[in-house]
Amino acid sequence: DAGVTQSPTHLIKTRGQQVTLRCSPKSGHDTVSWYQQALGQGPQFIFQYYEEEERQRGNFPDRFSGHQFPNYSSELNVNALLLGDSALYLCASSPRQGAKGELFFGEGSRLTVL
Amino acid sequence: EDQVTQSPEALRLQEGESSSLNCSYTVSGLRGLFWYRQDPGKGPEFLFTLYSAGEEKEKERLKATLTKKESFLHITAPKPEDSATYLCASYNFNKFYFGSGTKLNVKP
Numbered sequence: 744d745a746g747v748t749q750s751p752t753h754l755i756k757t758r759g760q761q762v763t764l765r766c767s768p769k770s771g772h773d774t775v776s777w778y779q780q781a782l783g784q785g786p787q788f789i790f791q792y793y794e795e796e797e798r799q800r801g802n803f804p805d806r807f808s809g810h811q812f813p814n815y816s817s818e819l820n821v822n823a824l825l826l827g828d829s830a831l832y833l834c835a836s837s838p839r840q841g842a843k844g845e846l847f848f849g850e851g852s853r854l855t856v857l
Numbered sequence: 858e859d860q861v862t863q864s865p866e867a868l869r870l871q872e873g874e875s876s877s878l879n880c881s882y883t884v885s886g887l888r889g890l891f892w893y894r895q896d897p898g899k900g901p902e903f904l905f906t907l908y909s910a911g912e913e914k915e916k917e918r919l920k921a922t923l924t925k926k927e928s929f930l931h932i933t934a935p936k937p938e939d940s941a942t943y944l945c946a947s948y949n950f951n952k953f954y955f956g957s958g959t960k961l962n963v964k965p
Contacts, residue, residue: 784958
């Protein structure tokens with residue numbers, strides 16, 4: 744049973760560019776959340792998707808956008824990259840039905856903005 | 858504003874030296890308090906969920922407890938493989954609020 748998978752694992756971009764990160768949830772999960780984790784900090788909630796719609800959003804600007812596909816996989820897009828966007832981006836999945844709040848995390852995508 | 862604070866930021870223990878990590882929270886309508894373990898370069902791994910004050914959960918050398926304001930992660934006779942960052946998170950209205958974590962280093 745595959746867990747949460749994310750791609751790419753590492754990437755380097757320059758300021759002003761755009762990036763797309765991808766996530767496949769754990770089998771049987773239909774809800775995907777994205778988190779940003781800066782070095783030495785805890786994960787910060789970006790947004791949550793289920794039924795292909797953004798349901799909750801944290802304190803992140805509109806440069807951060809997402810999408811969920813019918814197969815429950817998800818993308819995180821960040822436009823006009825800033826140096827401060829350098830971080831580990833984590834995808835987490837959970838089941839909507841019978842959810843007890845537990846999140847299953849992927850290994851993350853390490854983004855470096857130069 | 859909902860907030861989760863962990864202390865200490867870092868903790869160095871000798872193998873076998875028991876200790877506790879603290880997580881204090883100010884969250885309205887708490888639905889759950891979660892503990893995760895995170896190894897360097899990896900995603901967090903679920904450890905425990907606590908739902909009500911007085912609840913305790915155990916797993917190997919770890920025991921998590923919950924009061925109305927705090928949660929503690931007790932580590933009994935730790936081993937070097939317990940070295941990791943331990944994160945706590947509050948769960949409220951489908952949002953998780955994570956603390957900054959306690960980085961634990963257990964020396965043999």
